[in-house]
Structures are given as structure tokens and as C-alpha cells.
Amino acid sequence: MGAKKARPVTLQMIADQLGLHVSTVSRVLHAKPGEGLRAASSPTVERVRRLADELGYQRNPHAMSLRTQRSNLIGVLVPRLSDVVLATIYEGIEEAAAEHGLSTFVTNTRDVPEVQRARTEMVLGRRVDGMIFGDAHSDSGFLDEVAARGVPFVLVNRRAGGHPAVVCDDYLGGRMVAEHLLEQGHRDVAVVAGEPYASTGVDRTGGFADRFREAGLPIPEHRIVHSRFDAQGGRAGTERLLASGPLPSAVFVVNDFGAIGTIGALRDHGLRVGADIAVVGFNDTPLAAELPVPLTTVRSPMREMGRRGLRQLVRVLAGEQGESELLRPELIVRASSDPARYERLMAKVGG
Amino acid sequence: MGAKKARPVTLQMIADQLGLHVSTVSRVLHAKPGEGLRAASSPTVERVRRLADELGYQRNPHAMSLRTQRSNLIGVLVPRLSDVVLATIYEGIEEAAAEHGLSTFVTNTRDVPEVQRARTEMVLGRRVDGMIFGDAHSDSGFLDEVAARGVPFVLVNRRAGGHPAVVCDDYLGGRMVAEHLLEQGHRDVAVVAGEPYASTGVDRTGGFADRFREAGLPIPEHRIVHSRFDAQGGRAGTERLLASGPLPSAVFVVNDFGAIGTIGALRDHGLRVGADIAVVGFNDTPLAAELPVPLTTVRSPMREMGRRGLRQLVRVLAGEQGESELLRPELIVRASSDPARYERLMAKVGG
DNA sequence: ACGTTTGGCCCAAACGTTTGGCTAACCGCG
DNA sequence: CGCGGTTAGCCAAACGTTTGGGCCAAACGT
Numbered sequence: 001m002g003a004k005k006a007r008p009v010t011l012q013m014i015a016d017q018l019g020l021h022v023s024t025v026s027r028v029l030h031a032k033p034g035e036g037l038r039a040a041s042s043p044t045v046e047r048v049r050r051l052a053d054e055l056g057y058q059r060n061p062h063a064m065s066l067r068t069q070r071s072n073l074i075g076v077l078v079p080r081l082s083d084v085v086l087a088t089i090y091e092g093i094e095e096a097a098a099e100h101g102l103s104t105f106v107t108n109t110r111d112v113p114e115v116q117r118a119r120t121e122m123v124l125g126r127r128v129d130g131m132i133f134g135d136a137h138s139d140s141g142f143l144d145e146v147a148a149r150g151v152p153f154v155l156v157n158r159r160a161g162g163h164p165a166v167v168c169d170d171y172l173g174g175r176m177v178a179e180h181l182l183e184q185g186h187r188d189v190a191v192v193a194g195e196p197y198a199s200t201g202v203d204r205t206g207g208f209a210d211r212f213r214e215a216g217l218p219i220p221e222h223r224i225v226h227s228r229f230d231a232q233g234g235r236a237g238t239e240r241l242l243a244s245g246p247l248p249s250a251v252f253v254v255n256d257f258g259a260i261g262t263i264g265a266l267r268d269h270g271l272r273v274g275a276d277i278a279v280v281g282f283n284d285t286p287l288a289a290e291l292p293v294p295l296t297t298v299r300s301p302m303r304e305m306g307r308r309g310l311r312q313l314v315r316v317l318a319g320e321q322g323e324s325e326l327l328r329p330e331l332i333v334r335a336s337s338d339p340a341r342y343e344r345l346m347a348k349v350g351g
Numbered sequence: 352m353g354a355k356k357a358r359p360v361t362l363q364m365i366a367d368q369l370g371l372h373v374s375t376v377s378r379v380l381h382a383k384p385g386e387g388l389r390a391a392s393s394p395t396v397e398r399v400r401r402l403a404d405e406l407g408y409q410r411n412p413h414a415m416s417l418r419t420q421r422s423n424l425i426g427v428l429v430p431r432l433s434d435v436v437l438a439t440i441y442e443g444i445e446e447a448a449a450e451h452g453l454s455t456f457v458t459n460t461r462d463v464p465e466v467q468r469a470r471t472e473m474v475l476g477r478r479v480d481g482m483i484f485g486d487a488h489s490d491s492g493f494l495d496e497v498a499a500r501g502v503p504f505v506l507v508n509r510r511a512g513g514h515p516a517v518v519c520d521d522y523l524g525g526r527m528v529a530e531h532l533l534e535q536g537h538r539d540v541a542v543v544a545g546e547p548y549a550s551t552g553v554d555r556t557g558g559f560a561d562r563f564r565e566a567g568l569p570i571p572e573h574r575i576v577h578s579r580f581d582a583q584g585g586r587a588g589t590e591r592l593l594a595s596g597p598l599p600s601a602v603f604v605v606n607d608f609g610a611i612g613t614i615g616a617l618r619d620h621g622l623r624v625g626a627d628i629a630v631v632g633f634n635d636t637p638l639a640a641e642l643p644v645p646l647t648t649v650r651s652p653m654r655e656m657g658r659r660g661l662r663q664l665v666r667v668l669a670g671e672q673g674e675s676e677l678l679r680p681e682l683i684v685r686a687s688s689d690p691a692r693y694e695r696l697m698a699k700v701g702g
Numbered sequence: 703a704c705g706t707t708t709g710g711c712c713c714a715a716a717c718g719t720t721t722g723g724c725t726a727a728c729c730g731c732g
Numbered sequence: 733c734g735c736g737g738t739t740a741g742c743c744a745a746a747c748g749t750t751t752g753g754g755c756c757a758a759a760c761g762t
Contacts (some may be wrong), residue, residue, distance in 0.1 A: 125409045
């Protein structure tokens, strides 16, 4: 019962049906405006076009890729798609790719170097035209190798080793947070700084620390701890922080998810976030605003980062130089670091 | 400077270098155990193998797909990858696909029917071998069409119209939540039920409502509201709930992110979640446990769902019947719906 | 000694496009 | 009438695999 596997229409079929040569049909259907004008008379063009979409012709991408050595495919590597930051960046990539007639191909590397290598080979084996790495480690040896092999690629999210990268201005973001906390009168602060191999956390921490140093309040070693970029990581980092000395008056967690873990840990220690201690995150994840005590954070243009990353890759594929871009972050102040807002919140809640 | 685009190694090159015919090399390298035995003598096999990986031969997938009419590609459609539930399911799919030598191709449809159609065509245009839909609408007209065209596919996450689907037993999950709330003595409850076209929300609500009906406490119309599957949606839904009558003693939100919105809304109304009102979510997202008041929720095996979905698709591709699977959910009770735990939490926090 | 198997390999035709070259008809023009 | 220039299209060779048949020589059976 029912229509089964009708073999897809080919140029050949169209050509035969119209008494034309397959090459003529090909030019009519696919030649770009610049060159295809001399392909056929306009009535012929019309006949071809009509029949093609009557039969629902779809160009066979494998044949095309084989012939042209171009797949219109691009490979994307991310640490994990279940991290909403990366997922959102990828949405931007995919969106822009579709606009350029490209398809994308994404895969998780969990930030494990061997997996990064393996997946890169796998993706390259699929003969992609170029790659986008969202999981660069600042020790960029691997990327240098890839570049040496002549593979066109750009980085997003994290920068590394001078390769073209589209990232948020994380350093500036860190400074903004510092500025804000200084204004609020904080003098003794701590940082949950994320993974040491990721430029995001490092740069955010760097900007933050620099600003405090400039204010004459250098942040001591033990006030900066590294951690994973998720809630468990934030919690663990915060525990270490709390174990290692007196209470700081504010904590900057370089990532919203980490911040959630931090908040949990602080509460476990009987501290009220927003009142007893300030917390600031990074990325302005959709949840930040919805937390019981809304989280002050830095909005980074994630989706836009993806879009621009793809644009840069397209440039590279066209033979131009890829350029790095720094996207502007924006500080979003909420109750978790602003006593005034916190008071208003509590008044409203009546609690 | 540096090595540029060395044209990739082909079977031909290997054959020439060894004085063999390309077909021989092909069989040596790719024939599956059953049939390739008579392809070449074992010394030849050895020579071929050695040279192949010395030169770093990689089979050209386009040529192969063209010839065999099989791409080893599968297309995946999801509402949005930035929803951690779908992202996690996709991780499972990708993981399993890699194990089967398949590559996946994922794209966002935002649950918009026209986009679903367009993306499906696009994916099919890429000549995938099969598809996985994570965004099925219960009005399954579109999927019926796709099926009629003979496209092999399976559903994950949501079921629809009797097509093979691997989903969580959402109905059972709903019942479990009801059971739990009944035990806790709740008599007047409400549901934030998600989008009406998604089987997930519908089934969860169904199981929940049925259990309450069986307990002689049917849930009135106005206690069930629909909403988007995110924090904003949960918040909006909850506002409507609160506006439409007296306070229920518990709210079941069919999705953790929605629950976060709900929690926000309740707090805005001066209610303490866990004390004044119980809240239960669904999915056991990583955040649920980290919330200030940890969220009772139902753990659904998201990654496993992806893995099994892919397995089913593989079966379908092999010509067998695709089977639907119902995965077992698990109730995770936390402080948001359990006064005892809530007390312990508050005692510890000292708040 | 003579058919028959079988091991080891080669041949060639696909798969569906793209693209540089070619041809043949036609036009206008001097 | 011959010539250059279009116009409208055909031809054929790729791209890198896979796969059903061959073919030849050596081994085997009787």
C-alpha cells in the first residue's frame, strides 16, 4: 500500500523528457546569474524550470560535492550542547548558515582533548568545507596543527593562540562587574573563575582582578578558585572559598550556572544572597532573571556571536583573512548585588 | 609557508602505487568480513592496509553516497537546542549515532509548523537516510505525509499519531506526582500544562488528573492552564492561575523551566514555596537540585531516550518495524513539596 | 590426462553533477 | 558572398566509489 521509494528525479530525467542535454539543464537550473545567461533561450529556460519544479527536482548534494570538491557543509565542535550558552551560540551559527546555503554539523567534545581530536578527524572525514570551534583550549597546540593542515576555521566563544575568533569582550565584562562592585562599596571579593584552559573564564577574571588592582585593592590568590562551568562546579568552588578564610562580601562567578551552584552553597551556610553577600554571574542566561533573588550578570550576545562566527568563516572560505571580533557585553544589575533592589523585592514579597 | 591543501588520498592513488586495481583496493579496505575474503591474498591485503594508513586514506563520503545511495546521515529536528531537555536528548542521539558510524544533522524548528516543513525538506534535500523528530505535534498530519512519502523516521520526546516513538512514560510520571501530592494531603491542586500540541505536557497532565479523579478529587477546568515550556511561560501560566480563584495548595508544572517561572511568580505574591505552597516540576534538569528550595520533579531518561531513538531508527533503516518505547520515569522528592525536608533545610540554613 | 573448482585479481559500468570546448545555425555587414 | 560574432545548445570527461562479471593460472578430482 501507498507510494514507496520513488527514485529521486535527476537532471538526466528532465533532460530526456525535454529532449535536451543534461548539461543544458544543469546550467539553466544552477548557473549563477553572472555566467548562465547564454545557457538557453528563454522559452527553453521556462520549460526547464517548470518541469523541474513540477517533478520536484532536488539537486543531489553528493554528486555535486563530488564534482565540485565543495560540500557546503561546515563542522561545529562544542564542549556540550546541553550547556545553554553553547546551544544558543550554535543556534546563531545554524541560522546564519542556513542563510548562506550551508549546512552545519555539530558535535560534543566534553572539553576532552582526545575527543576533540577524534571528532575533528571525523568531521574532516565528512569533507566539510570549514570548521567552527567553540571549545578551544588556550594551550592551542591542537588548533595550530589543524591550521597547519590548511583547514579553514574560526573560533567562537573562546579565543586561543591568535586564531580568528569571535568572542564576547570578556575582559571588559569582568571590569564592568568589578566597577559595579566597587561602586557598591565592596572591598573584599572573591572569584569562582571557571576552567583554567578556557579564555572566557580567564579573561573575565583578568578584567575583574585588574580593575580591583587599579582601585588599590589587589585580590589575593586564595580568593580566586577554579571550577567547572556548571552548577556543581560553582558549588564546589564556593565551598573551597568558604573553607579557606573569612567571608568575602561579594563573589563573582564567571558563569550563570556556576552562580546558581554558588547561591546554593551560600544558602547552605546560612547566608542570604543579596543581603549578607553579593553574587554576580555571567551570560545573562534566561534563568538569571527568574531566580528567587534575581541574579546580577553580564549579558553576552551569544546568538550574535554564532552568527558572526559563521560570517567570518564564510569570509575565510572565500579566501579572505578571517578577522577576530570582540562583542560588547552589557552589565545587568539585579537584586543579587544591589541592596536597594533587594529591599524592594523583599518589601513586595512581604517576606 | 606551510603545507597547503594537499589533495586527499584516493583509492586510485593507492592502487597505482601498488600496481593493483582500484576495485581490489576498495574491497580490501571496505568489504565487510562476510564477502571480502576472496578479494586478495593476505600479503596483498597487508600491503594495501599498510599503505592506506601510511598515506592516511579516508574514504570520500560523497563518492560513496553517490554510488551506494546511502549517506549514513540522519537528520534530527528539535524545537530548540537551547532547551536543555532537547539538547540532552540530542546528545544521546549523537552518541549512539557515532557508535553506529552515522552522522547526525540537527536543526531547530521553534515548534513552528512552516519551519518544520521547510527544515524537513532541507534535511531531506541533503539526502539523509532517515530522520528523528523531537518536535512532533499531536495533530500529526504533517508526519503522516512524511511517512506516506516513504521517509524512514522515528519520534523521540513526544509521540504522535501512532508513529514509532521513544518517549518517557509521561502519563505514569503524571500519576506519580499526583500520588505524591495526595500522600502529602493535598486536595486542591493546579497544573501548568505546557503547550497543548505536545504529548509530553498533555500526557503528564492526563496521568495527574486521572489519579486525582480516581481519588475522588477531580480537578476543575480552571485549575489547568496551558503555557510555553520555559520560565516565562511558567510565570505567565501561574499568574493566570493566581488570578482565577483561590490559592491551590500545590502546583504541578509539567517542565522544570516552567517551574522556575512558577516559583518566581509565587514569590512575587509573597508565597514561600515548600511552606505555603508545594511545587513539582518535570525532567529533573540539573538545576532542579540546585535551586534555593530544591525542586521536587520527575526524572526522565533524556539521554537514554536519544540513544534508543537512534537505535530504533537503525532498525527501521534495516527494514524492520520501528517499535515505540516507553521509558520509566522516577519521582525525585525534594523540599519544594515536602514539609519535612523543607524544615530540615531551613534549620540548616538558619533562615 | 583432462574437466572443474577456486584463489586472486582486473574490467567497466554505473551514481548525478559540473564545466571547458565544440558546433551549427543564424544574424548583420561590408 | 564571405566573414565575424552571437545564440543555443551538445559532447565528454571528470569527481571517487562500489559491484557484478570476467579471466587466467594453479590446484584438485577421477
